[in-house]
Amino acid sequence: MTTREKLLAGGDSGEAVVIGKGAESLLFQMLNQKHETHMPPKKQLSDAEMMAVRQWIDSGAVWDELVFEELPSVKPVTLSPMPPSYRPVLALALSPDGGRLAVACANQISLRDLKKPELPVIGLLVGHVEAVQSLVWSADAKWMASGGFRQIRLWDAAAAKEVAVISGSMIGNITGLAISPDGKSLFAADGLPGAGGFVHRVDLEKRAITATWKAHDDVIYGLKLSPKGDQLLSASADKLARIWAVDGGKLLGSFEGHTNHVLAAVFDKEATRIATAGADKEVKVWDIKTRNQEIKLGDKKSVYSALAWASDGKSLIAVTDGGKGSIFTGLQAHTGTENPGTGKEQKLAAVSQMLYCLSVTADGQLLFAGGDDGAVHRWDGSGKLLEKLQIELPPQK
Numbered sequence: 001m002t003t004r005e006k007l008l009a010g011g012d013s014g015e016a017v018v019i020g021k022g023a024e025s026l027l028f029q030m031l032n033q034k035h036e037t038h039m040p041p042k043k044q045l046s047d048a049e050m051m052a053v054r055q056w057i058d059s060g061a062v063w064d065e066l067v068f069e070e071l072p073s074v075k076p077v078t079l080s081p082m083p084p085s086y087r088p089v090l091a092l093a094l095s096p097d098g099g100r101l102a103v104a105c106a107n108q109i110s111l112r113d114l115k116k117p118e119l120p121v122i123g124l125l126v127g128h129v130e131a132v133q134s135l136v137w138s139a140d141a142k143w144m145a146s147g148g149f150r151q152i153r154l155w156d157a158a159a160a161k162e163v164a165v166i167s168g169s170m171i172g173n174i175t176g177l178a179i180s181p182d183g184k185s186l187f188a189a190d191g192l193p194g195a196g197g198f199v200h201r202v203d204l205e206k207r208a209i210t211a212t213w214k215a216h217d218d219v220i221y222g223l224k225l226s227p228k229g230d231q232l233l234s235a236s237a238d239k240l241a242r243i244w245a246v247d248g249g250k251l252l253g254s255f256e257g258h259t260n261h262v263l264a265a266v267f268d269k270e271a272t273r274i275a276t277a278g279a280d281k282e283v284k285v286w287d288i289k290t291r292n293q294e295i296k297l298g299d300k301k302s303v304y305s306a307l308a309w310a311s312d313g314k315s316l317i318a319v320t321d322g323g324k325g326s327i328f329t330g331l332q333a334h335t336g337t338e339n340p341g342t343g344k345e346q347k348l349a350a351v352s353q354m355l356y357c358l359s360v361t362a363d364g365q366l367l368f369a370g371g372d373d374g375a376v377h378r379w380d381g382s383g384k385l386l387e388k389l390q391i392e393l394p395p396q397k
Contacts, residue, residue: 004063013037017061022054071212072195074171079129079149082107086131087393089370092359093135093144100157101359102144104132105374105391109146111157112389114366119389123160127153134189134223136177145186147174152188152202164207170200176223178232179204180246187232187246189220197236199223199249213249215242222264222307226271233274235265241276243288255286257293264306269313277304283318285331294333297326297343306357310364315381316343319355319369324348327364327383349385351377 007027010016016027023029030039031050045053056062091104094114101112101119107130111123125146134147143163144155150170154163176189186204191197197220201211215234222235231252232244241255241262260279267274273294277283283304285295298304302320309316319325325348332342353371360367365381378387 004061007061007063017057019061020058022057025054025057028054028057071169071171071198072192074192077149081129082131087374087391088131088356088372089374089376089391090131090133090356091135091146092357092368092370092376093137094359094361094368095137095141095157096139097141098361100141101368101376102135102137103370103376103391104135104146105370105393107131107148108393109135109144109155110391111160119387123157124394125153125155125160125162127162127165130173133173133175134177136179136186138179138183139181140183145177145179147177147188149173150190152177152186154204154207166202166207166209169209169212171195171198172219175220176234178223178225180225181229185246187223187225189215189223189234191216191219193219193237197234197238199232199234199244201249211249215244216240218261221261222266224266226267227269228271231267231271233265233267235262235276237261239278241265241274241286243274253288253291255284255291255293257284258282263304264318266307266309266316268309269311275307275309275316277307277318279303283307283316283328285316285333287333295331295343297328297345305355306369308358308360308367310360311362312364315360315364317348317358317360317364317367319348319358321354323351323353323355323371325350325355325358325367325369325379325383327367327381346383348379348383351385351388353377 017025033044087106089105093102103110107128109125110121112119113122128148130149132146136145144157146153151167170190172192174188178187186202188200197216199215200209203210216236216238218237220236224233235241239258243252258278258280262278264277275285281300283297302322304318305321306319316328327346328343330344353373355369357370367379369377374391376389
């Protein structure tokens with residue numbers, strides 16, 4: 001029932017709607033509590049509501065496509081304190097200068113100094129009640145944005161101080177953030193399972209949402225800007241990755257080929273290719289211009305939960321929900337329909353925790369992944385595990 005065409009096509013039980021004949025339409029008949037496949041299954045509509053459906057069918061079942069593009073209404077939610085045992089690292093972000101790593105563990109964000117071997121904490125950002133789902137640095141590395149439940153917080157990174165909270169027309173977890181190179185616009189992925197995935201554009205000078213569009217039919221799991229900042233890439237549970245024009249939010253292309261949730265998507269350094277990773281246990285590389293799948297990677301044994309393409313373009317890194325990962329290099333597109341794309345694969349030393357997020361230095365020589373146990377794992381460019389950094393959270397007041 002997401003389109004009029006699908007509704008009129010019916011299903012295994014025949015026609016759902018007979019235009020102009022509400023009483024004869026299966027959709028209306030199923031609203032009767034005595035019907036063997038009564039809908040909704042746990043609720044009975046009122047007589048007025050049932051008659052509204054019948055009259056709608058009688059009058060031609062007029063369909064407004066824009067209704068499905070609107071943000072669904074949601075009820076206010078009061079969040080309870082997080083249990084101390086819940087401490088996953090759901091988001092990581094390397095500063096553009098490569099000197100600091102932001103780690104979102106549960107509802108706190110610690111800033112780590114990468115110039116010192118012990119990676120000491122040089123700042124702690126506290127303000128979220130809920131788990132932090134996403135992080136992004138500004139291009140000048142002076143400030144950050146973090147996404148939680150129905151809100152975005154802006155931070156002065158040097159002072160470790162909150163400077164603004166952006167909320168309002170948000171419906172779920174902010175699962176992805178991206179900042180334009182000029183620092184004027186922030187893009188945020190928002191949504192609810194089954195209700196759609198939306199992208200909000202935030203004017204950072206006004207600190208207000210200035211545009212919202214429906215990008216997917218389900219939750220968005222990944223959001224990335226192209227290196228030039230002119231295109232926005234989204235990945236969703238609806239099995240699609242999509243590219244949008246930053247100016248105006250026009251859809252530029254859809255990439256269809258995964259058979260399950262697409263959990264991550266990234267641009268290469270030239271923005272001529274994208275890589276996607278999914279719950280179907282595959283990593284795919286696509287040509288943006290033709291939208292053809294060039295390369296298929298992965299062992300078909302693990303769900304790929306996060307992706308990163310090193311800024312130098314030489315390596316593509318993927319980690320899994322089973323604590324494994326791979327470094328792919330030498331990626332070559334296939335030359336024929338029966339000739340699969342190729343690439344060299346170097347395995348990461350496995351860890352014993354589900355991995356949620358990934359961040360990689362520009363040269364691909366240091367890799368960081370956040371785990372379910374509140375730890376950040378660090379590998380070198382050969383896949384050797386260098387360290388497991390357990391994140392210690394100070395008690396909250």
